[in-house]
Amino acid sequence: MDANKLLAIVCVSEMLMESSSSSEDSEEDDNKKIFALASVIRETHPRQTGYLSVIMEYSNSDFWRHFRVSQATFNYLLRFMEKNKFRSEITYYGGYEPLSNSEVLLITLQYLGNQGAIRLLADKFDRTESSIWNAIEWVCNFLFKHQSCFIKWPVETEMPYIASKFKDKCGFPGVVGAIDGCHIPFHPLFADQKSYRNYKKFHSFVIMAIVLYDGTFSYVFSEFPGSSHDSYIFHRSSLYNKLNNRCSSMFNPRRYHIIGDSAFPIQQWCLTPYKKGTNGITRSQRTFNFKLSATRMVVEHSFGELKNRFRRCQNVYAKIDKAVNVVVSSCVLHNICIQKGDINRESYCHIPLHCNVIPNHCDQR
Known part of the structure; x- marks a missing residue:
């Protein structure tokens, strides 16, 4: 705004302020005029250019x-x-x-x-x-x-190849996916803070995912508060309903399965570690647990990769609906990067993954 225009606005404002009137309505009109004049002054902030x-x-x-x-x-x-x-x-x-x-x-x-x-x-x-x-x-x-364009459940003809690639990791046969949940720290409204407060004493929501041998997400489910248990979230996911009712349409449960930690239910199509009872576990069961856990680590590595590459997922300042969009979008980008051979160039060992929702349900070896 040029100096002459600014000077005119100041002079008119001073005239209005100096004029006195006993009428309350007149004072209100004067105030409206002052605000109207002031509104034409555009607020500017110097910023970088180029x-x-x-x-x-x-x-x-x-x-x-x-x-x-x-x-x-x-x-x-x-x-x-x-x-x-x-x-x-x-x-x-x-x-x-x-x-x-x-x-x-x-x-x-x-x-x-x-x-x-x-x-x-x-x-x-x-x-x-x-x-x-x-x-x-x-x-x-x-x-x-457009997440379905990049986060896809594999078709039945791909299952043998996927199982063989998982088996190459640690010798565990028949695996077509590893499942786990991960906490995403964020800042809910005061009224919702109790439900979003997890066992680690910070606020979060949980993203549940199934990961393939190469680290890509084949299924993502999010939005449940951090106080929710992995099993509770999984039972309310669309994938659980499909696996529980129509598993044969996705893969043969007699040959293939997904694997998870002890937080998940054991099913024909979902294998979890043996739990240590009063008499402990046998050597073969310990070997089973070790190979399952080593194979399942791919999902935790994917969460670490996600949080390291797209660091907004380490702490999201947004309402829950926008925070979920941010995380799911990051998962989409994560898959695209892997498919395009765009590798992560930095280590993520220092990043807390927050993968185990309840500490008492870790793998027993």
């Missing part, structure tokens, strides 16, 4: 460090989004240029891959905070909607 040009100069390594995916994976994602009509109609009403699909994806990847505040992203991309939130919501909603 960051998108800087990104163009990033090496492959630098691009990965900032956005947690390779440039090839980013280009694949962008093509997939545009092919599936992501924001196919963008209307420009004047003012700031609208966010491009490329910029929207860059913003979301940097949000998912880091724990920085939204205001830092707004400053970096020279956008308002509301625009940053909109970009994140658009992409996460899109990935959540």
Whole structure:
């Protein structure tokens, strides 16, 4: 705003303030005029500029460090989004240029891959905070909607190959998936804090997943509060109903099975470790438990990979519906990265996985 316009607004405001009136309505009218005049002054905040040009100069390594995916994976994602009509109609009403699909994806990847505040992203991309939130919501909603394109239960003809790859790990036969639950720390409303407080004394919700031999998620189920037991969540999942009622349509339960820890129910299609009774367990049972546990570790490694690559999953500041979208979107991206050979370049040994929901139900060896 130029100096002359600002001076005119100040002079008019002073005139209104100096004028006195005994009428209460007149005072109210004066206040409305002052607020109306003040509203034309646009609040501005200095921000960085030219960051998108800087990104163009990033090496492959630098691009990965900032956005947690390779440039090839980013280009694949962008093509997939545009092919599936992501924001196919963008209307420009004047003012700031609208966010491009490329910029929207860059913003979301940097949000998912880091724990920085939204205001830092707004400053970096020279956008308002509301625009940053909109970009994140658009992409996460899109990935959540299209999760079935990347998180798939394998078809029956793939089961022999999957079982052989699992057997190559530790010699445990017939495995077509490893199941476990993982806590995602987040910050619920005060009224909901009790139900979301888990046994480790922090607030979380649980993501339950089945993982294949290569670390990809074949099934994801989320939203239950951190106080819920793995078994309780599993019994209320759509997958449990299918396995319990129509398992033969998914795989032959006499030949194949999923494996889990002692928190899960033992079924013909689900194997868990032997529990140590009063007389202990036999040597063969101990060997069984060891091989099952070693094979099952792939699911915990996947949770560690997820939290290390997309670090927003380590602590989500959002309402539960948006927090679930963030985590499921991260699972989708996790699968895409594995399918595209986009390996994680950092170790995640220091990251707490929070995989075992109830400590008393760990594997007995």
